[in-house]
Every structure is written in C-alpha cells, then in structure tokens.
Amino acid sequence: MRAVGSDELMSTATRRGPQTPDRAVPAGEQYTMTDEERYEARCRRPLWVEEPARRRRLPDPVRTAAVRAVLIIAVTLIQAVIAFLCTLAGSGLAFPMVLSSVASTVLATWGVLDVWVTRQVWNQRNGVVSVPSSTARVLRRERRTARRQARAVERAQKRIRGQGGTGRLSHP
Template sequence: MGTAERRLAPEDGAATHSTVRQRQAQYRTLWVEEPAKRYRMPDPVRTAAVRSVIIIAVTLLLAMVAFFCTMAESWLAFPMVISSVVSTVVATWSAVDVLVTRQVWNQRYGVVSEPSSTARALRRERRAARRQERAAEREQERIRRRGGQAGQLTHP
C-alpha cells in the first residue's frame, strides 16, 4: 500500500471524520436559508387565491380559444365568446373573493391588540370614575337601609 492509498484509507475513525469535514468545507452550499420576510398566507386566503388563479387561467384559455375560433370562422366561435364573457365575470368575482376573504380573516384573527399608553390612561381614568360612582351608590344604599331620611347621616 503506497502513501497515497494510506491517506485515502485512514486506520482510525477520527481521521475519517476530519477528512470528510475538510472536503465538505471545500464545497459551497447550494442555498442559504434566510428567515421569511413575510408570513405565510392564512389557509382560507390561500385557498381562495389558488381557486382564483385556476379560474383566471381557464378564462384566459377560453378567451384564446374564442379568438382562434373567430379567426378561423368556426361555428364554435359564438359559444366560445359567450363562455369567455361568463368566465370573465366569474374570474372577476374570484379575484374580489380573495380580497374579501383576506379582509375578513384580518378582521377576525389578524388584529393584535396593544393599546397605547394614552388609551391605557383613559381606560384607567374611566375605571376610577366608575369605582367612585359605585362607592357613592353603595353609601347611599347603606344610608337608606339604616332608615335615614334625606340629608340625615346620623341618628337623632
């Protein structure tokens, strides 16, 4: 066994791992994973978008067939033109459906409530005012239960 063969077939396992690591270090990776800049679309929105893309693709296909049938003066031209007009209406509806589905999803699930410090302070003030009102009502109720008359806070 020559010296070149000994380098390719080391006797211990540690040397094998180090040569494999050295060879891997020489190769560049095919891609570098980067974090997504935008989150993935919610399922209902993605479903509506896929449906819309398929409908729009079929609409374009129908329009192209209608155009070629018209150019060839085929009997199929009139039904294809009618179907492409109807398909255009459906494609428009499907595109609007994506926008509506996205808006509905955002309104239901997409809002993260983080009130500003101003809103928090206003809410705190309202809560304190309500507490004072309830305390005043309880005091009035206690006075009424004791049998006190209007304006009379102590017994005679």
C-alpha cells in the same frame, strides 16, 4: 449544513495562494483558483441557502381563495385566447367560446372578490396586531374568559365528585 459563500471561497483562495509551494505568486497579484479547486468548491456548496421570508405567510383560507382565483383566471385567459383564435379562423365554435369566456370573466371577478372578502373576514376575526382597537382582540379576551370559567366549573365538578363518600349509601 453550512452555506459556502463567495467570501469564504475567496478567503480559501487567498489562504492557499502564498502557501502553495509549486506556485510563485508575486506580491500584489491576486491568486486565481485552479479548475480543480473551483470544482471542489462547487461540490462543497449547497444547492440552496434558506433565507428568512420577507413577508409573513398568508393565512390558509386566504391562500386557498387566492389559488382558486389564480386557477379561474388562468382558465379564463385560455378560453379568451381560444375564442379569439376560433373567431379569426371563422370556426363554428367561436360563438360558444365567446359566451363561455364572458361567463368565465364573471367567475374570475368573483374569485378576486372572494380573495379580498376572505382576507378582510380573516383579519376581522383573528385580528390585526398593529391596530389597538381590533375587534378580534375583544373576541379573544371573551373566549379566554369563557375557557377559564369552563375549566373552573369542571374543576369544581371533579371536587364535588371526589368528596362524595365512596361506599356510603347516603350523605349525612
């Protein structure tokens, strides 16, 4: 699928202008598209054009914590509004709603801190590319070395099993 931009539409319009036999377009005037041509151009245009992301996507654990925090904050705001309206109306539910709003505020604060801590932990474990002294780089190197050693041991075990005399009762 290819995107049809306004530049291409204008070039199409100017390309058709002088070649159209039934229209006399004086030199220096800009050709305007007819309603039918505008409709055709709109039909060819895609619904959206994908653009590259400006920032990298958040890691899954951080995004999960952020969604959780946003939901908690939304519920807290709704409770606060209900508590305010109940207080204005003099309802008996005002006091319990105020108490639950205070509890939700504490929970929302925890949610925001959870996002921050999760992001910090993720950066520390998986590394920040721009920091040369990243602890994650050392951890990755150690894990890579451990995997290589495990594969070497596994290959050696296979070689030893392969050398075992099949059909022999004992080894000389």
